[in-house]
Structures are given as C-alpha cells and as structure tokens.
Amino acid sequence: MGSEGFVWFYGVVEDRKDPLFLGRVKARCIGFHTDDKTLIPTEDLPWADIIQPVTSAAISGIGTTPTGLVEGTHVFGFFRDGHEAQEPVILGTTGGIPENISNPDRGFNDSRTIAERKNSPYPPLAIDRFNNGKPARVIEHSQAFEPTTYEFVGETPLKGGKIWFGTDQANVSHPYPENFDDDHPSAKIQASVYKRPETAGPDVEPEKANNTPLLSSQIFSRNPEENRMIFDGNGIPIMSLPSTTLLGLNRTKLKESLDRPKSSAHPQAQITLKAHRIAGVLNATQQNLHKGIQMAGHDGKYGGEWSTPPNGFNPEYPYNHVTYTESGHLIELDDTPGGERVRLLHRTQSFLEFLPDGSRIDNIVGKSYFLADADVHSHIYGDEIKHVSGAMNHVYNSRSAGPNNIFFAGDGDVNTSVKKGNYNIILKDGEMNIVAKNFRIIGTKKNESEFQIQKMIAEVGDSGKPLKQVAEEMGFDTGDFEVVSSSLGLSSTGSSKSTVGQDMEVSVLGSSTEHVDSIWGGGMKKTCRYRAVTIESQNPLRGTGGVILRSGLELIHASQLTVDGSGLEFETKLGDVTVDATVGKIELTAGTNFSLETNTEIDLKNKKGNIKIDTTGNITLKGMGSDVHTLLKKLSMALQNMTHPTPAGPSGVATNMSEIMQFDAEIDKVFQP
Known part of the structure; x- marks a missing residue:
C-alpha cells in the first residue's frame, strides 16, 4: 500500500450503522460509484475505516469515539487496496455549499427518508421556558407527526404563538404521517409559529396573508444545510451558512489601506442570528427570565435588584471554534479579540458559559443536582446573593457528625424577614441559648400580637446581668408557665395585663413590693368578683409579722391599720375616720377594756x-x-x-x-x- 502511490477518493456518507461499532461508514465515492442506487444500492457499498487523530489511542476502549460522521457528510480518503477500491479509509471531512436540494433516491445524498429521520437525533424545534419553577418544555420536530399542536406560554420571544405544521409554506394545515412515508420521498414539512388572535379559538388556523410568522422552519430537511439556505425564485440556492459557520460568524475582518484589519458586521449573519435558536432565542429568553431579580432588604422588604450580564456574543470569523452535534449540543471556544468566551450548551438550552471578563453563568432549564461524597469548600471574597422563587428545604448533619456553626464575622446586622406566614424553630432534644446584650421582641399588630410560652421553664442564671423584658404591650398565653430567676425585672412603659384562666399562686422567698408611681390613672385596685379576698400573715409578732395597711410614707404616714398577734390597731394623723354601716350594724366586743x-x-x-x-x-x-x-x-x-x-x-x-x-x-x- 502506497509503494505505487495512493488511490484517493472523495465521497458522501450514506450509512453509519456499523454492526461492529467501530465508527465505520459506507461512503459513495465519486468516480468509483454511480449515483444510480438501482445499480449500486447503499447496502452494497464497502465499509470504510476511520482514521483518528494521534490524541486518540483507538485501542482497548481508550480514545475518542470516531462517530462524528452523519448521512450526507462529504469525506476524503484513500483505498487501502489501491485500485481494487474495496477497502476505503477516511481521513477527514469537508464542508461546502450544496448546489441542489438533496434527493434521497439518488446517490451522493443523505439516503434517509423523513420516516427514518424522525427517529434520528435532531435539534429541538423550539424551547419554551417558564418563570413558575417548572422545567423547560422541549418542542421536538417529531411533533409534526402527532395530531396535536403547542401554544407558547413561557417567557420566550415566541410567547403567545402557536405552532402549525404544513407540507409547505403556504399550507399550514396539520400534516399526517402517511404524507411522509417512502411513497412521498420529496415531501417536506414546514413548521410555522403564528401569533393567534386572542378572540380566535384554539383550532383556528392563522391568516398567513395578514400575519407574519414568529418562526418558520423546515423540518427534517433533505440537506443538513437547507435550513440555513436562501433560494432565489427558481429554487436555486444563492447563499448557505452551516450551523457551525453561522455561530462562528457575526463579523468578518476586512483589510483597509496599509494592510490594517477592520472588523465589519456580516449582514446575513446579523439577520439570521436574531432568529437562531441559540444565538437569538436563547439570549432573548435569558433576558426575559433573569432580569430585575429582587434582593432582600433589612426591613422585610426588597432591597434592590440584579440581572444576568450580557453574554458578549459577538464572534468574528475565523476565531470562534464551534462544535455542534446533530441533536443540538454545542461547544464554543471563542477567541474573538475582546469577546473571548467559552460555552458548553445542551440542546434544551441548559448551558455553562464563561464571559470575556471571566464571569461564569450556569443556567439549568430543568432540575439541578450537585452531589459530593466528601467535603465541599467554598471561598467567596465578594457577596453571595441568592433569590429562590420556590420553597427552601435544607437538611444538615443527618449523620450527627458534630457541632453546626454559622458565624457572621463582620460588624453588619443579620436580618431574617418573613413576609407572610410563621417562623418556627423546633428543638426536639436540647437547649436553645440566646446570648445578647439586649433581647427584644416587638409585635407587629397592636393589641393583637401575642408572646406564648407553652410547657417551658424560663431560667435566668447568676450571670450578673438580670433578664429585662421591655414592651409597649405584651400578652402571655400559656399552659404551664414557670419562671426561675436569680433576679427578674418586668418593665412596661405602657399597659400591662395578665389573665389567668384558673388558679394563680405567687411565692416570694424574700420580700415583695408593688409600686404605683403615676399621679394619673385610677391608682391600684384588686377585685375578687365571687369569692373572698384573704390577706394573711402567718407571723403574728408585732414588728416582724402581721398585716399593715398604710396610707402615706412609712415614717410620716397619714393613716395606718395594723393587724397582728397583739390585736388590731388603727391610727390616722391627717384625716377623718368614717365607719358606715348603712344597712347592717356595727358591733364592738372587747374581752377586757374598750x-x-x-x-x-x-x-x-x-x-x-x-x-x-x-x-x-x-x-x-x-x-x-x-x-x-x-x-x-x-x-x-x-x-x-x-x-x-x-x-x-x-x-x-x-x-x-x-x-x-x-x-x-x-x-x-x-x-x-
């Protein structure tokens, strides 16, 4: 092989279903095979081996899968057996602009029928994305074979539009699978998205003459480049931009005088990119969904907003290196001066992108999972800002690995706000300690806010700093309530009210003093509606025990009533003594002297x-x-x-x-x- 020179060939792939799974393909070679499939059917073509780059070991399962070729790919190679031409070896692929529309009945074309292509990988027709927490809806081209349609309701440029499928641009009636079988190999499907009038019913078709489509695309085209082509009135293609070229081309660099380069916008690319599902629809949807995102404020309200930065997509040929797969996956390595980017994009529009300034964007249109079998470390010098529109559910320390710590090291406040609903802290087993210089609970509704302690013992230790509760108005509603404290002070600048549904007992080991200092109001009043009021001193000794009712200060009081073991003594120094029994009688009995x-x-x-x-x-x-x-x-x-x-x-x-x-x-x- 090669001693007498190589026998080269140029061909088109017609079959890639290698039964040995080696990446081999069947290619119809120009000059060696006829385009008449009745003479040389696709199944009679020899299997061609694929030459891989030196970066792929291609042995023992090590290396890169040589499965990048598809039906219709133009390839270049040589025959290992020379002029026998039965052992083709493919060295590479080449692109170009097709001169005619592909015909699967003839050789040197994509041999698949529409019925076969609908089960092959293909980019989505459109993606509908929402702001209600639901995953994105992928609208596939194969939906043309289903007796249903779809109306866009998400935050995309197609919002309010409805898909209709037809056999050509003029006919938007929904097609049926029998129209695209092997007996109709030349049939094509046109997908059009029209804005349906609000007054029209769901099955009403658009009036094409008076309604410009939001999107128009041919489905399962015979030529992989047909969706990017422009035809003249006779159906002759006048321009074609492959997907990889289109995504890599937004500007071209021309030469001015003195050989200085000048970057200029490519007119066709500028127009086509605006409708492209990646460069156009993705960017527009991104701005619709992720702009004006609210941040939390310190007073229970929103405190500003933020948006995703512009992606900087402005590639200049030939600096954007694009890998685009047949189902719609994308890898971009953009070396455009001033617009250097890296993007890895899934066909559903989930992507990871690095912007020219080094910023990173992770956008997941479905659910996101981050899993780690060991520790996760994160170090952020700037701020961490999150906005979760749905609910939050966090579980920590499920295997009881040790203490849990949250430490705010700076001087700023820590504010937790709940706009509507309850804020619950549940400790099933353990203590809850709050250490603070001051502790304050403020009700949000006057005369309605309540402070409840149920089945708890409130203890204040001998830390030297007594517990202090200050409130405008405070209400306690409890079952069993016990306060144990070395010292306890309750202070209210407003009103204070205590309601006990059953019995109430107050025990004081030392002395007990109540003061009413205000000169306004009704003074002090104690009322028992249905039972007796008993004031009892179990120590009868004069001077240390007994009961004393006094008006005025202790040393210069106006009147005083003393009841103890020595008897009853009443004195008044400044006023009158009045004993009035309007209905009953007054009896005074003395055992000795009166x-x-x-x-x-x-x-x-x-x-x-x-x-x-x-x-x-x-x-x-x-x-x-x-x-x-x-x-x-x-x-x-x-x-x-x-x-x-x-x-x-x-x-x-x-x-x-x-x-x-x-x-x-x-x-x-x-x-x-």
Missing part, C-alpha cells in the same frame, strides 16, 4: 339620738326628744324644791341643799344640753 381616745370631740348618733363628748370633756346624751343634761337639771331642780308634809306644815329647805347645788353644778361641767 378604749376610744381622741384629741377632738366624739359624736355618736343615729336618727333618734346621739352621744357627744366635746374637746372640754362635756358629754351630750340625747334621745327621744330630750337629753341627759336636761333630765339631770330637772332632777336637780326637783330635789331643790322638794318638800314633804310635817305636823308643823310643809318642810323647809333640805338639810343637804349644799350637796344638791354642788350636784347641779357638776351636771353643767359634765353634760351639755
């Missing part, structure tokens, strides 16, 4: 009479229209005028008249009328 002492007069009265002792000691006893002074005066007068008969006639003045007169004088000293 003493009533005052520096002013004493006056006991009822409706019939009264007893009065004035400041000079005079006593007035009145009752039933008279008084003791008057009665005693009458008695004294009767004694002074009293006579009795004698044999000598009425007796004279009593012999003890002086004593009677003294008695009369004493009456005026003791009693008053």
